[in-house]
Structures are given as structure tokens and as C-alpha cells.
Amino acid sequence: MMVRPVEWILWSSTSETALIVIPEEAELLIETLRTIDEPRVWLLSYAATVTKSMKPFNTLNFFTVPSLKERPVFPVWLSVEVGVVAGRLYFDYPEYKPLLAWLGVCERSEVVSTDAAGQLQSPKVSHPEHRGLSIEMPLKFLFEWSTYRRETLEIKHTPVGFVCESRVLKSDHSFFKATMGASEAIDQKPVTLLVNGNQGDKDGDQESDDDVEWDHLDDGMGMDGAADDEFIYAEELSKGEADEGNLGD
Numbered sequence: 001m002m003v004r005p006v007e008w009i010l011w012s013s014t015s016e017t018a019l020i021v022i023p024e025e026a027e028l029l030i031e032t033l034r035t036i037d038e039p040r041v042w043l044l045s046y047a048a049t050v051t052k053s054m055k056p057f058n059t060l061n062f063f064t065v066p067s068l069k070e071r072p073v074f075p076v077w078l079s080v081e082v083g084v085v086a087g088r089l090y091f092d093y094p095e096y097k098p099l100l101a102w103l104g105v106c107e108r109s110e111v112v113s114t115d116a117a118g119q120l121q122s123p124k125v126s127h128p129e130h131r132g133l134s135i136e137m138p139l140k141f142l143f144e145w146s147t148y149r150r151e152t153l154e155i156k157h158t159p160v161g162f163v164c165e166s167r168v169l170k171s172d173h174s175f176f177k178a179t180m181g182a183s184e185a186i187d188q189k190p191v192t193l194l195v196n197g198n199q200g201d202k203d204g205d206q207e208s209d210d211d212v213e214w215d216h217l218d219d220g221m222g223m224d225g226a227a228d229d230e231f232i233y234a235e236e237l238s239k240g241e242a243d244e245g246n247l248g249d
Helices: 023-033 052-059 076-086 093-103 138-150 159-164 182-187 211-218 222-248
Strands: 008-012 017-021 042-045
Touching: 008 023, 017 023, 017 076, 023 042, 076 093, 076 138, 093 138, 093 159, 138 159
Parallel strands: none
Antiparallel strands: 008 017, 008 042
């Protein structure tokens, strides 16, 4: 059975209630919401963050219908619960502890106790009434559900994979370091590459001194081979024309 991806969420800020809707329902809701002067619910676009570069979608305010005048602040539980249902693999560090709490997994005495492998020592499961997920083995469930959603078992090197293996996550982990945005990338100065220890061409109008290193790959073919053949052909053609001229005389 295929589970459809989570793409739209109907959100009420008044009652703090969220409802996942399918695209067909969202299409009908968009027409209605655009005609309301003072809406009480909003349609939020969503995409499960399966790579680090997709983390902007995790904010839930990437695209809303109707448009919001001010940047909204959503409760953490909304991102946590929608993320689990959608099968996301990446999340922001502020959601780490709330995710553990929702799963019912807590660190012993609220102090991270790790072994040599950096794993939590026997993570405890809180009482069902204190958590959002009532299941005996929440970490096993999260792993099986996430791999089913993503249709792959290769999730170990993601934040969700770390949680499933009871591995400790710190705020300075590479998972949570900010990635360069598109605007920042545009403002960056051009970078000159070093080719075999030499500075590369700045404007691309200079020939590399190291082209000879590629000659053995051509083996008489390619640009160098073609140039040699053309030179030989032109030389023979000129010689033939000269001979014809001598015969004519």
C-alpha cells in the first residue's frame, strides 16, 4: 500500500488545530480561502525534509494560502508530528528534545550519559500519558515507519537515523549547521581553482600548461589527433597542386 506524501496542511491558529489534506482537497480549499476577507484558517504547503537543503520547507511558512502579513510562529509540536507522519529525515536542533519527548524517550536524569560509541545509555521510555505516541517500542516504530515512507533503509546518516539508534545529537553537529542560501552564494566572489598546483585561468582565455598530461589518453584521437591529420592532408594537397602546376607549364 502506497502512502501519499504530505503536501498541504490546514491550520487554525485560534484553536491550534492542524489537518493534513490531500492535493484534491487543497485545490478546492484554495478557491474558497482566496475569497475570504478575514480567514480563520490557512493552508500551509509542506514537503518532507529528506535532505539538508530542504530544511526551509520545515518552517511551515514557505507558502501559505492566503498570504500572511506577518511571519507566523508555529508550535514545535506541529512540526514534530507532521514531520513524523510525512517521514522527514532532517529537522532543526530546537526540535530534538521535543521529538524525544513526543516519542516518550528521555535521557536518564536529564543528563546525557554516553558510552564510547556516543550512544545513550539505555534510554528510558516515559509513561504513555506523558507522551504523544502510545507504543511500546517508539524508536523501532520510528525507524520502520521512516524507512517505509522513504522506501530505503539508508537513513542512518540523518538526524532521524541518529534518534532511531539512540545516538546523541549536539547543537554543533554538522546536521544543524546553516547551509549557504542562494542569495549568499550569488554574492560570493569568484574562486580561482588550483589545477595541479598552478593557478587556473582567470578569464578562460589562456591555455593550460598541463594539457600534455592528457595527451596519452588521446592516443591519436580527439582534437590533437584530428589536427595532425588535417596538417598532413593540407601538406599533401599543396604538394599535389604544385605538381599539377609544373605539368601545366
